[in-house]
Amino acid sequence: MESVRTTSNPQLRRGLSYSDAERKPSVIVIGGGMAGIAAARALHDASFQVVLLESRERIGGRVCTDYSFGFPIDLGASWLHGVGKENPLAPLIGRLGLPLYRTSGDNSVLYDHDLESYALFDMDGNQVPQDLVTKVGEAFESILEETDKIRQESSEDMSISRAFSIVFARSPELRLEGLAHDVLQWYLCRMEGWFAADADTISLKCWDQEELLPGGHGLMVRGYIPVINTLAKGLNIHLGHRVTKIVRRYNGVKVTVENGKTFVADAAIVAIPLGVLKTKSIKFEPKLPEWKETAIADLGVGIENKIVLHFEKVFWPNVEFLGVVAETSYACSYFLNLHKATGHSVLVYMPSGRLAKDIEKMSDEAATNFAFMQLKRILPNACAPIQYLVSRWGSDIDSLGSYSYDTVGKSHDLFERLRIPVDNLFFAGEATSSNFPGSVHGAFSTGLMAAEDCRMRVLERYGELDLFQPVMGEETPMSIPLLISRM
Numbered sequence: 336m337e338s339v340r341t342t343s344n345p346q347l348r349r350g351l352s353y354s355d356a357e358r359k360p361s362v363i364v365i366g367g368g369m370a371g372i373a374a375a376r377a378l379h380d381a382s383f384q385v386v387l388l389e390s391r392e393r394i395g396g397r398v399c400t401d402y403s404f405g406f407p408i409d410l411g412a413s414w415l416h417g418v419g420k421e422n423p424l425a426p427l428i429g430r431l432g433l434p435l436y437r438t439s440g441d442n443s444v445l446y447d448h449d450l451e452s453y454a455l456f457d458m459d460g461n462q463v464p465q466d467l468v469t470k471v472g473e474a475f476e477s478i479l480e481e482t483d484k485i486r487q488e489s490s491e492d493m494s495i496s497r498a499f500s501i502v503f504a505r506s507p508e509l510r511l512e513g514l515a516h517d518v519l520q521w522y523l524c525r526m527e528g529w530f531a532a533d534a535d536t537i538s539l540k541c542w543d544q545e546e547l548l549p550g551g552h553g554l555m556v557r558g559y560i561p562v563i564n565t566l567a568k569g570l571n572i573h574l575g576h577r578v579t580k581i582v583r584r585y586n587g588v589k590v591t592v593e594n595g596k597t598f599v600a601d602a603a604i605v606a607i608p609l610g611v612l613k614t615k616s617i618k619f620e621p622k623l624p625e626w627k628e629t630a631i632a633d634l635g636v637g638i639e640n641k642i643v644l645h646f647e648k649v650f651w652p653n654v655e656f657l658g659v660v661a662e663t664s665y666a667c668s669y670f671l672n673l674h675k676a677t678g679h680s681v682l683v684y685m686p687s688g689r690l691a692k693d694i695e696k697m698s699d700e701a702a703t704n705f706a707f708m709q710l711k712r713i714l715p716n717a718c719a720p721i722q723y724l725v726s727r728w729g730s731d732i733d734s735l736g737s738y739s740y741d742t743v744g745k746s747h748d749l750f751e752r753l754r755i756p757v758d759n760l761f762f763a764g765e766a767t768s769s770n771f772p773g774s775v776h777g778a779f780s781t782g783l784m785a786a787e788d789c790r791m792r793v794l795e796r797y798g799e800l801d802l803f804q805p806v807m808g809e810e811t812p813m814s815i816p817l818l819i820s821r822m
């Protein structure tokens with residue numbers, strides 16, 4: 336058994352350094368994505384003894400920058416959502432001098448893109464007139480406003496697609512025909528991409544409960560991983576350590592990994608993906624309380640993937656994205672043009688929901704070919720890619736999904752329930768963020784929150800609690816939850 340602790344004489348005060356003979360408070364952080372790394376960094380800096388256990392042979396989790404093309408490509412997160420000082424990651428990204436390419440300002444109907452620089456095509460490769468796209472965008476917003484009225488009227492939740500059907504029945508003038516209908520499906524497809532889920536599974540009551548930070552959305556031009564690497568510097572990280580069991584007792588935790596090795600500490604922070612928690616591949620002893628298990632079961636996890644196509648040269652229009660409109664959102668396509676942001680001749684095809692799941696059943700070659708065929712529809716002279724990358728976030732056993740979302744009939748409070756600690760177990764990760772679910776900055780914030788909750792709990796036990804010193808400095812916004820039993 337490996338102990339995270341050193342000796343047994345508690346001398347705990349934040350910011351002090353400890354001699355070897357002194358006992359440091361200890362914590363095991365499980366999961367080396369943004370949430371786990373942020374928590375580990377904060378507690379390390381608060382003089383805790385920290386061990387981070389990560390199942391993969393790399394850190395970053397769903398932040399995954401690939402360099403095999405000779406330049407950075409993000410296979411997971413690539414946008415900073417909220418390019419402004421309100422974003423908790425802004426100080427770090429600013430300090431690192433990492434450039435961002437802004438793809439939209441605030442309140443864009445497409446979330447992360449403005450309708451400024453794009454080209455949409457129909458299935459026959461004819462470009463859709465820009466004024467039609469704008470007009471349908473306005474119709475899409477009107478439909479969403481109408482769904483809000485339905486939400487106010489009905490006590491029962493329903494899916495976004497059901498709400499759309501009711502709107503069309505009530506206001507037939509909003510039901511679009513022909514090409515306009517296909518463009519509307521494309522808007523829906525982009526909304527589905529935001530949640531990584533199909534409209535018939537997204538909750539009407541809760542779909543807009545997340546907080547959108549001001550400043551629009553910006554691509555991390557040099558990749559996201561430098562942010563993770565900076566936070567991880569100097570931490571005690573064990574790669575290839577897949578946790579299988581977590582035992583909690585009043586005076587500490589014992590964590591077992593796949594090869595049978597165990598670690599003990601005062602507390603643990605569980606920062607693994609919701610998709611992994613759902614499989615129950617980690618045994619908790621004693622069992623997690625029912626309210627926690629229900630939150631794990633009821634929150635949704637969607638799939639979004641990236642099929643990255645690297646071409647010898649650019650042969651497509653100089654726009655931020657290309658799209659193919661179709662009769663159903665499932666058949667629509669979206670290609671992000673990285674050439675615009677990075678100068679590299681790369682298009683990224685991004686399917687989500689059922690389509691992403693179906694494509695994961697294909698080999699990498701077949702998936703790439705599928706994406707290329709969508710491109711060929713609109714650019715018949717497209718030449719084949721020279722290199723490609725295919726993500727599989729839905730079937731990867733260390734993620735089992737891309738990010739969380741509100742499913743029909745379930746409360747948005749589930750995100751908070753997933754976050755609330757159970758004894759000396761603390762929970763972090765994008766799916767524990769009720770304000771910013773499904774995002775990197777959300778994961779980061781929950782890592783800091785879990786670290787602070789953990790610090791308070793452990794120091795309280797040692798009688799050295801200093802309530803007024805949060806782990807990451809005074810300005811860090813923290814919400815300290817009430818620990819309520821019988822949820």
Ligand SMILES: Cc1cc2nc3c(=O)[nH]c(=O)nc-3n(C[C@H](O)[C@H](O)[C@H](O)COP(=O)(O)OP(=O)(O)OC[C@H]3O[C@@H](n4cnc5c(N)ncnc54)[C@H](O)[C@@H]3O)c2cc1C
Pocket residue numbers: 365366367368369370371388389390391394395396397398410411412413414415416576577578579606607608611617639640641726728732733734736737738763764765766772773774775776778
């Ligand atoms: C395709 C895609 C695009 C995205 N785009 C954006 C974007 O543009 N902007 C944005 O803000 N967000 C985006 N996101 C979401 C963002 O990536 C995530 O919300 C965030 O990175 C999650 O961080 P996390 O720490 O909660 O989880 P993760 O990053 O998944 O970290 C969890 C870690 O736990 C490890 N783990 C799993 N099981 C175990 C185990 N049993 N024992 C030990 N370790 C384990 C995993 O290997 C992983 O490293 C995207 C995600 C995907 C997949």
